[in-house]
Amino acid sequence: MSVNEIIEHALKGEILPRSVQIFGPEIALCLTILALLFVRMFEIHRRLPTNLVALLGALIAFLGVFSQFMYVKGGSEIPAMMALFQAWGLTPEGVGEVGPYFTGLLVHDQFSVFFRLGLCLFLVLMIALTVLSGIPDSEDGQDFYTLLIGSSVGMMLACGANHLLTLFLAVEMMSVPSYAMVAFQKGRRQASEAALKYVIYGAGAAGVMLYGLSLVAGVLGTASMPELAAQVSTAFAGGSFVLTNPVAVTLALGILMVLAGLAFKLSLVPFHFWCPDAFEGAAAEVGGFLSVASKAGAFALLVRFCIALTGNPDPSLAGLNLSLGIGLGVAAAVTATFGNLAAYSQKNMKRLLAYSTIAHAGYMLMAVSALVIIRGANPSGVPGLTSAGLDAEARRCLEALLYYLAVYLFMNLGAFAIVALIRNQIFSEEIEDYRGLAGEAPVLCVCMLICLFSLVGLPPLGGFWAKLEIFASLFQAGRVHWFMWVVLGIAAVNTVFSLFYYMRVLKSMFLTERPVGARSALVPFRSAPGLYVVMVSVPVLLLGVLAGPLSQTANNVARILLR
Amino acid sequence: MNAYLAVAAVLFVCGVMCMATKRNGIGVLMGVELVLNGANINFVAFSKYGLLGLDGQIFSLFVIVLAAAEAAVALAIALNFYNNHLTIDVDQASELKN
Numbered sequence: 001m002s003v004n005e006i007i008e009h010a011l012k013g014e015i016l017p018r019s020v021q022i023f024g025p026e027i028a029l030c031l032t033i034l035a036l037l038f039v040r041m042f043e044i045h046r047r048l049p050t051n052l053v054a055l056l057g058a059l060i061a062f063l064g065v066f067s068q069f070m071y072v073k074g075g076s077e078i079p080a081m082m083a084l085f086q087a088w089g090l091t092p093e094g095v096g097e098v099g100p101y102f103t104g105l106l107v108h109d110q111f112s113v114f115f116r117l118g119l120c121l122f123l124v125l126m127i128a129l130t131v132l133s134g135i136p137d138s139e140d141g142q143d144f145y146t147l148l149i150g151s152s153v154g155m156m157l158a159c160g161a162n163h164l165l166t167l168f169l170a171v172e173m174m175s176v177p178s179y180a181m182v183a184f185q186k187g188r189r190q191a192s193e194a195a196l197k198y199v200i201y202g203a204g205a206a207g208v209m210l211y212g213l214s215l216v217a218g219v220l221g222t223a224s225m226p227e228l229a230a231q232v233s234t235a236f237a238g239g240s241f242v243l244t245n246p247v248a249v250t251l252a253l254g255i256l257m258v259l260a261g262l263a264f265k266l267s268l269v270p271f272h273f274w275c276p277d278a279f280e281g282a283a284a285e286v287g288g289f290l291s292v293a294s295k296a297g298a299f300a301l302l303v304r305f306c307i308a309l310t311g312n313p314d315p316s317l318a319g320l321n322l323s324l325g326i327g328l329g330v331a332a333a334v335t336a337t338f339g340n341l342a343a344y345s346q347k348n349m350k351r352l353l354a355y356s357t358i359a360h361a362g363y364m365l366m367a368v369s370a371l372v373i374i375r376g377a378n379p380s381g382v383p384g385l386t387s388a389g390l391d392a393e394a395r396r397c398l399e400a401l402l403y404y405l406a407v408y409l410f411m412n413l414g415a416f417a418i419v420a421l422i423r424n425q426i427f428s429e430e431i432e433d434y435r436g437l438a439g440e441a442p443v444l445c446v447c448m449l450i451c452l453f454s455l456v457g458l459p460p461l462g463g464f465w466a467k468l469e470i471f472a473s474l475f476q477a478g479r480v481h482w483f484m485w486v487v488l489g490i491a492a493v494n495t496v497f498s499l500f501y502y503m504r505v506l507k508s509m510f511l512t513e514r515p516v517g518a519r520s521a522l523v524p525f526r527s528a529p530g531l532y533v534v535m536v537s538v539p540v541l542l543l544g545v546l547a548g549p550l551s552q553t554a555n556n557v558a559r560i561l562l563r
Numbered sequence: 564m565n566a567y568l569a570v571a572a573v574l575f576v577c578g579v580m581c582m583a584t585k586r587n588g589i590g591v592l593m594g595v596e597l598v599l600n601g602a603n604i605n606f607v608a609f610s611k612y613g614l615l616g617l618d619g620q621i622f623s624l625f626v627i628v629l630a631a632a633e634a635a636v637a638l639a640i641a642l643n644f645y646n647n648h649l650t651i652d653v654d655q656a657s658e659l660k661n
Contacts, residue, residue: 165622172629176636183640189647193656196644199637200591200653204582206633207598210626211575214605221614223622277659 019101021094022108025064025120029153032057036142036149050141051131054149058127062120064088068095069117072110073553098560100162104224107162110557114402115159115300122293122409123152125536126285129413132529133420135283136184144184148289151177155297161304164213164223171209171265174297175202178290182282194281201264201274209261215254219247225308233314255324258305265298266361269335276342279354284423287350288416291357292409295364299405302368303398307561310375321376326483328369333490336362340497349419349429352501356455357412359498364404366487367470370477371397375562377480385479391562393476398558400469403551407454407462407543414451414536418444421529425521431505436514441523443530445509447537452502454540457495462543467495469551567608574601588641588651592634599630 009015020027035053067084076085076092090096098109106112126148130136136144154173161167179202183195217223220231235247243249260271267275279287306328310321339359346352374394379387422437422444423429438445454463471488478485514520523529543550574597581594603623610619645651 165618165625168622169625169629172633176633179636179640183643186643187647190659192640192644192647193658195640196588196653196656197659199640200582200588203592203595203633203637204598207578207582207595207602210599210602211605214571214602214609214622217615217619217622218605218609218613221609223615223618280659 015101015103018094018097019106021089021091022068022101023106024088025061025068025116026153026156028061028064029057029149029156032061033146033149036145040142046138049138050145051127051138054141054145055124055127055131057149058120058123062117062124065113065116065120069113071095072098072113073556100226105163105166106157106160107226108160109560111300111303111561112160114553114557115296116156118296118406118409119152119155119159119293122289122296122413123149125413126289126293128532129288129417129420130285132532133285133417133424135285135420140184144181147177147181147184151175151181151289152293155293155300158297159300161301162225164217164225167225167301167305168206168210168213170297170301171261172206174294175206175265178286178294181286181289182278184286185283188281190281191283192281194278198274198278201271205261205264205271208257209264212254212257212259212261215250216258219251219254225304228308229311232309232317232320236314236317252320252323255309259302259327262298262302262305263331265294266302266365267295267358268331268361268365269338269358272335272338272358275358276351276354279357280348280351284350284416284420284429287353288413288420291353291416292412295357295361296405296409299364299368299401302365303371303401303561306368306372307375310372315378318376318378321372322481325369325372325376325477326481328365328372329483329487332362332365332369333487334362335359335365336494337490338362340494340501343498343501346501347431349431349434349505352431352505353412353415353419356498356502359494360408360412360455362494363467363470363491364401364408366474366491367397367401367404369487370470370473370484371401373477373480373484374473382480393473394562395555395558396469396476397473398561399551399554400466400473402554402557403469403547404466406550406554407466407540410536410539410543411451411454411461411463414447414533414540415455417536418448418451418533421523421533422521425523426519428519431508433518434505434508435512435518436509437521438510439514441521443525444521444523444533447533448509449506450537450540452506454544456499456502460541460544462540462547464544465547465551564608564612567604567612571601571604571608574598574604586652586654588644588653589638591653592637592641595637596630596634599626602626 036050039048039050039053067088070078070081071085071090100107151174154170157166158170161170179195179199182198183191185191220228220235222231264271336359339355339362343352343355371394374390377390379390419429426433454461457463457467474484474488578594578597578601582591585591603626606619606623609615641651648655
């Protein structure tokens with residue numbers, strides 16, 4: 001197709017209106033960025049604070065994605081949502097129809113809407129947190145929010161990536177602004193060091209990933225992700241996936257390089273070096289953003305990439321699926337163990353949370369590896385499981401990942417928010433200085449308790465069900481390949497490990513006396529920060545008590561994605 | 564096509580070696596550029612002689628723009644690091660440790 005034909009086709013056909021309709025929330029965020037820059041340019045920011053502009057834009061985008069979510073979930077006949085549907089101009093041909101848009105570069109389905117909803121919600125909560133904690137100040141506000149929103153748009157692109165080009169663009173769009181955000185406190189030596197490490201590792205990983213993408217796209221002759229699986233079969237033409245075949249070697253190398261790039265974003269061992277340093281050097285708010293939103297975006301990409309590669313019924317390529325799944329499983333087990341062991345000796349709270357982030361990336365990766373193993377299984381080779389049973393198990397793996405990410409959003413944001421709010425009071429992030437805080441700021445400490453217990457996975461909090469679902473899917477995957485049972489064992493031991501270092505923080509907060517002369521941290525319940533942390537922690541409790549609706553939704557999302 | 568791929572592979576290996584051995588922050592970033600350009604040559608070669616079609620060319624155009632954006636941010640961060648530490652040696656960036 002020539003360029004003219006493509007333009008004709010896009011403008012005159014039904015592609016453009018549908019695409020713009022689905023892309024509406026992202027466009028709203030882009031307009032917010034423009035508005036932020038204009039506010040500064042015309043010196044209105046003294047009367048109209050930039051953080052309110054950013055918050056408003058994020059809220060509008062959130063409403064947009066929320067209406068899409070309800071439309072996709074419940075159809076156009078929800079009376080309470082009619083006004084919102086009309087305001088965003090949602091139609092059955094547009095948002096109502098699952099499928100690719102923007103000429104196949106992006107895809108619209110329940111999976112992408114679910115992730116975009118989570119990301120927009122997180123963006124709103126994040127901006128609200130920065131309003132409360134006062135980082136950035138009013139002079140730097142528009143720069144910071146431009147970077148924050150720009151990075152979020154990149155993550156939202158990542159959720160719908162349907163083409164290797166969008167995959168790479170999304171990775172770059174979410175990481176380049178986050179490098180600058182880590183360096184945001186320009187005068188601090190630590191921040192500049194953290195940013196330098198992050199940018200150098202990040203740029204290197206992106207380069208390697210791009211080279212891998214060029215190999216995958218070149219060997220398979222297509223860059224469109226839905227076609228990858230079929231092309232894998234064609235490229236091997238009946239031959240099996242063994243490493244004496246040069247095509248197989250090139251493809252395996254390419255896939256390995258792409259996974260290395262994604263592993264960097266997920267801070268998996270051995271690509272985790274940047275994570276503790278970047279989190280310690282950056283402000284706690286930025287740390288929270290990196291640890292939740294960029295992980296969610298990268299997991300969306302990883303799931304899409306793995307599903308694109310393994311959606312292949314050809315039994316001769318079972319070797320590819322199996323080695324991919326086991327490779328991910330090994331990486332997950334090593335990452336979770338390393339993160340938990342390294343978190344033991346930490347004295348700085350942000351560094352501890354960084355290692356905890358690494359460990360949680362490991363747990364979530366276990367769900368992906370179980371998914372790959374189950375998807376690659378040959379139904380006749382697994383006793384007691386039919387083809388339909390395998391599909392149901394694959395759905396449960398994805399459901400576990402989505403549930404975990406949803407709970408993780410609240411519990412990790414809560415932990416980082418409390419670190420930021422305590423820092424504003426006592427100007428310290430050392431666990432040492434948290435001694436006896438429970439007497440002065442009970443609401444912060446109780447919410448910290450909820451978030452940390454949920455991170456461990458104690459019932460009846462949300463983190464418990466999330467971990468349980470992942471363990472259940474690992475158990476089922478173990479029936480396909482015994483190695484998943486090993487991973488399950490490692491995960492269970494890790495959960496017990498992790499209890500101790502989280503408990504150390506809580507012990508310092510609740511069971512020791514506040515030292516004489518320490519700065520006081522008076523955060524009453526009836527104050528904006530107090531209400532904020534309660535607002536973030538309550539969903540962690542709720543998701544523990546009422547796990548049904550979310551897991552039902554997640555299962556539905558998985559069903560459509562794996563169809 | 565093999566000649567192009569060989570050049571790209573050589574560029575990639577040079578870039579990775581450069582990233583691994585250089586202690587100067589700017590030098591590491593130059594290594595990254597080599598890697599990105601190696602990948603670009605791959606894309607264009609696959610596009611011309613392989614099955615990738617126009618996608619490969621578009622890919623490399625996007626990468627050129629992205630590399631510029633990334634280099635701008637990376638250089639700004641390197642400059643900021645220099646302002647705070649009066650060096651650009653990546654080995655000196657070791658204050659953040661346990």
